[in-house]
Amino acid sequence: MEKNRVEAFSDGVIAIIITIMVLDLKPKPDEVELTNLKSLLPVFLSYVLSFIYVGIYWNNHHHMFHSTKHVTGGILWANLHLLFWLSLFPFTTAWVGANHRAPTPTAVYGFVLLMAAIAYFILQHAIIAQQGRDSLLAAAIGKDWKGKLSPVLYLAAIPLAFVSPRISDGLFILVAFMWLAPDRRIERVLAKRERE
Amino acid sequence: MEKNRVEAFSDGVIAIIITIMVLDLKPKPDEVELTNLKSLLPVFLSYVLSFIYVGIYWNNHHHMFHSTKHVTGGILWANLHLLFWLSLFPFTTAWVGANHRAPTPTAVYGFVLLMAAIAYFILQHAIIAQQGRDSLLAAAIGKDWKGKLSPVLYLAAIPLAFVSPRISDGLFILVAFMWLAPDRRIERVLAKRERE
Amino acid sequence: MEKNRVEAFSDGVIAIIITIMVLDLKPKPDEVELTNLKSLLPVFLSYVLSFIYVGIYWNNHHHMFHSTKHVTGGILWANLHLLFWLSLFPFTTAWVGANHRAPTPTAVYGFVLLMAAIAYFILQHAIIAQQGRDSLLAAAIGKDWKGKLSPVLYLAAIPLAFVSPRISDGLFILVAFMWLAPDRRIERVLAKRERE
Amino acid sequence: MEKNRVEAFSDGVIAIIITIMVLDLKPKPDEVELTNLKSLLPVFLSYVLSFIYVGIYWNNHHHMFHSTKHVTGGILWANLHLLFWLSLFPFTTAWVGANHRAPTPTAVYGFVLLMAAIAYFILQHAIIAQQGRDSLLAAAIGKDWKGKLSPVLYLAAIPLAFVSPRISDGLFILVAFMWLAPDRRIERVLAKRERE
Numbered sequence: 115m116e117k118n119r120v121e122a123f124s125d126g127v128i129a130i131i132i133t134i135m136v137l138d139l140k141p142k143p144d145e146v147e148l149t150n151l152k153s154l155l156p157v158f159l160s161y162v163l164s165f166i167y168v169g170i171y172w173n174n175h176h177h178m179f180h181s182t183k184h185v186t187g188g189i190l191w192a193n194l195h196l197l198f199w200l201s202l203f204p205f206t207t208a209w210v211g212a213n214h215r216a217p218t219p220t221a222v223y224g225f226v227l228l229m230a231a232i233a234y235f236i237l238q239h240a241i242i243a244q245q246g247r248d249s250l251l252a253a254a255i256g257k258d259w260k261g262k263l264s265p266v267l268y269l270a271a272i273p274l275a276f277v278s279p280r281i282s283d284g285l286f287i288l289v290a291f292m293w294l295a296p297d298r299r300i301e302r303v304l305a306k307r308e309r310e
Numbered sequence: 311m312e313k314n315r316v317e318a319f320s321d322g323v324i325a326i327i328i329t330i331m332v333l334d335l336k337p338k339p340d341e342v343e344l345t346n347l348k349s350l351l352p353v354f355l356s357y358v359l360s361f362i363y364v365g366i367y368w369n370n371h372h373h374m375f376h377s378t379k380h381v382t383g384g385i386l387w388a389n390l391h392l393l394f395w396l397s398l399f400p401f402t403t404a405w406v407g408a409n410h411r412a413p414t415p416t417a418v419y420g421f422v423l424l425m426a427a428i429a430y431f432i433l434q435h436a437i438i439a440q441q442g443r444d445s446l447l448a449a450a451i452g453k454d455w456k457g458k459l460s461p462v463l464y465l466a467a468i469p470l471a472f473v474s475p476r477i478s479d480g481l482f483i484l485v486a487f488m489w490l491a492p493d494r495r496i497e498r499v500l501a502k503r504e505r506e
Numbered sequence: 507m508e509k510n511r512v513e514a515f516s517d518g519v520i521a522i523i524i525t526i527m528v529l530d531l532k533p534k535p536d537e538v539e540l541t542n543l544k545s546l547l548p549v550f551l552s553y554v555l556s557f558i559y560v561g562i563y564w565n566n567h568h569h570m571f572h573s574t575k576h577v578t579g580g581i582l583w584a585n586l587h588l589l590f591w592l593s594l595f596p597f598t599t600a601w602v603g604a605n606h607r608a609p610t611p612t613a614v615y616g617f618v619l620l621m622a623a624i625a626y627f628i629l630q631h632a633i634i635a636q637q638g639r640d641s642l643l644a645a646a647i648g649k650d651w652k653g654k655l656s657p658v659l660y661l662a663a664i665p666l667a668f669v670s671p672r673i674s675d676g677l678f679i680l681v682a683f684m685w686l687a688p689d690r691r692i693e694r695v696l697a698k699r700e701r702e
Numbered sequence: 703m704e705k706n707r708v709e710a711f712s713d714g715v716i717a718i719i720i721t722i723m724v725l726d727l728k729p730k731p732d733e734v735e736l737t738n739l740k741s742l743l744p745v746f747l748s749y750v751l752s753f754i755y756v757g758i759y760w761n762n763h764h765h766m767f768h769s770t771k772h773v774t775g776g777i778l779w780a781n782l783h784l785l786f787w788l789s790l791f792p793f794t795t796a797w798v799g800a801n802h803r804a805p806t807p808t809a810v811y812g813f814v815l816l817m818a819a820i821a822y823f824i825l826q827h828a829i830i831a832q833q834g835r836d837s838l839l840a841a842a843i844g845k846d847w848k849g850k851l852s853p854v855l856y857l858a859a860i861p862l863a864f865v866s867p868r869i870s871d872g873l874f875i876l877v878a879f880m881w882l883a884p885d886r887r888i889e890r891v892l893a894k895r896e897r898e
Contacts, residue, residue: 322521
């Protein structure tokens with residue numbers, strides 16, 4: 115089975131997720147002052163953070179499938195599972211944006227991040243299993259310390275939200291920065307194999 | 311006529327359908343407790359079920375068109391007919407999610423599932439008719455017991471919703487599981503033909 | 507310039523247009539009876555009609571670009587102009603669905619149909635102009651009586667809405683049926699050229 | 703890394719942005735007269751302007767990536783950065799549409815236009831840097847006076863909105879017209895290189 119339609123469908127879903135989150139950014143009809151924007155700031159910042167997260171997922175998804183040739187039924191469903199958790203981002207983003215000082219929305223935001231990370235991990239291993247011993251993806255991710263550290267930090271952020279949502283927010287931003295730093299593992303391995 | 315754009319357009323529509331359903335998952339602005347999530351549970355569960363159904367349809371659509379080379383005007387319209395019934399999923403999902411104990415929304419949910427199944431059946435046969443005697447798709451689906459049993463179960467679920475919506479919900483979940491079980495018919499037949 | 511991205515972008519926009527129209531189909535939270543569906547019937551029927559219209563446009567767009575190889579800046583903008591009028595369908599569909607007995611929404615629905623038809627006509631001629639004397643598209647559309655009759659009927663439907671919206675609705679349905687009838691002109695001409 | 707998925711993802715996001723802006727065009731349920739449309743006029747006009755702007759961005763994006771072969775991690779993020787600012791168009795369009803005489807929404811509209819122009823500039827330079835000395839894109843854009851003049855005009859429009867929003871609106875329309883005028887630079891350079 116070819117991978118093109120899986121990529122196209124995932125691109126479509128991720129494009130919609132990243133865009134509909136902006137629908138929560140809505141000033142009330144009679145708010146026309148710069149100070150009204152200030153009350154929108156938490157919604158805006160949670161949008162920015164989620165935009166970056168979805169961007170990271172799309173980026174990594176792009177790299178992951180780039181190293182993939184064939185797609186099995188298992189990979190299809192592991193991919194849909196990942197898309198499911200990503201599809202909850204608009205909900206958690208809206209909730210945390212409207213209540214950024216409340217612990218529960220922040221904890222739930224972290225929970226959905228955690229589940230997405232686990233879903234990504236499962237998808238990654240479904241692809242590695244299909245690629246077999248010479249797996250390009252396995253070689254590319256190496257020890258995958260980012261992929262292993264991220265869920266640990268999300269897991270810590272969930273109870274910490276009940277201490278202070280700010281700590282959890284800090285952890286979410288930390289993980290995002292960790293992934294934003296250019297990750298050339300797959301590019302490097304691909305380039306190396308082509309040279310050989 | 312080539313099939314690429316039909317696939318791309320269907321991917322787009324299905325990607326939007328699967329994603330906008332999440333827009334109904336909206337806590338009221340002042341709900342910030344974990345217990346508030348409990349009141350969202352029926353909406354969430356109906357979202358999960360519909361997400362799985364749309365995922366199954368996309369998956370099967372993917373397989374079906376994989377075995378197709380040429381697309382006629384009849385196939386185009388049979389495909390749009392399927393997309394029409396799928397496009398009603400966000401409506402029925404929202405309705406049943408908001409009123410999970412009411413029989414009518416459950417029955418209407420089942421009715422739309424039934425119509426989508428019939429539309430899928432029509433599309434399948436339009437493709438088989440176009441492929442002619444050596445139809446790859448006809449060989450792949452074989453007796454198609456799943457395709458024939460599903461509408462019967464949906465049909466049963468409609469009046470049973472007025473006995474108890476739980477029975478119908480059970481039937482919807484049963485059919486979803488039936489399709490989630492890996493269906494390698496088309497993959498198997500394709501692989502076999504390539505070997506020959 | 508290649509046509510692939512123009513097709514992909516148009517597919518995306520049309521897929522979103524055809525899908526977001528369903529967002530107006532929303533029963534009020536406490537409406538759970540079959541009789542409540544009856545009050546949704548005009549919204550549903552206007553959705554069905556617009557779905558068919560957008561389907562026809564996608565179908566014809568698909569055929570038109572199938573006969574096109576190169577895309578100029580003029581064609582790009584003629585295409586965006588068509589997408590603009592199509593993008594107003596969700597608005598007019600919602601308006602006419604909520605007020606199916608009022609003349610103005612019906613007339614505005616017809617006006618947007620008219621503008622879309624004119625935009626389609628302009629796009630068609632931009633492509634023919636680019637293709638030059640041996641234009642495949644010009645040969646395929648021939649006298650284009652459908653393309654010429656449709657705007658006349660839309661134009662008639664606009665003032666007639668103020669006599670009775672039902673007459674205009676009848677004209678809109680008539681034009682839709684006229685286009686639904688299989689139009690094999692482009693397919694036929696393409697097949698003929700391949701034989702030669 | 704191939705550019706196809708970057709194009710497909712950008713097409714998806716831009717297609718959604720251009721389409722969801724229309725969701726703000728909503729007459730109140732009981733407004734059924736032609737005069738009610740008049741009150742929608744500012745919303746409509748701001749939709750038209752933003753539609754044209756998004757169309758220009760898509761058009762230029764299309765040309766820019768047409769001259770690109772390889773995509774680096776830096777280009778991916780520069781592209782996401784551009785999509786981020788474009789994704790705020792529905793918000794600023796809705797705000798300015800609902801309050802077209804208020805200076806702040808107009809200034810914020812201009813600010814987002816400015817940021818998008820800067821993001822486009824960064825993306826352009828990331829691509830030129832990757833292409834190296836023989837950069838096709840660098841040759842195509844030449845002195846890029848449009849790309850340099852536009853942010854200056856947006857920058858002027860922001861404080862001028864507090865003098866009169868009409869002046870800023872005039873500047874936004876002026877810049878749009880400046881870009882709507884056919885820009886055949888990339889087409890010309892590409893055609894020339896093919897001839898050589």
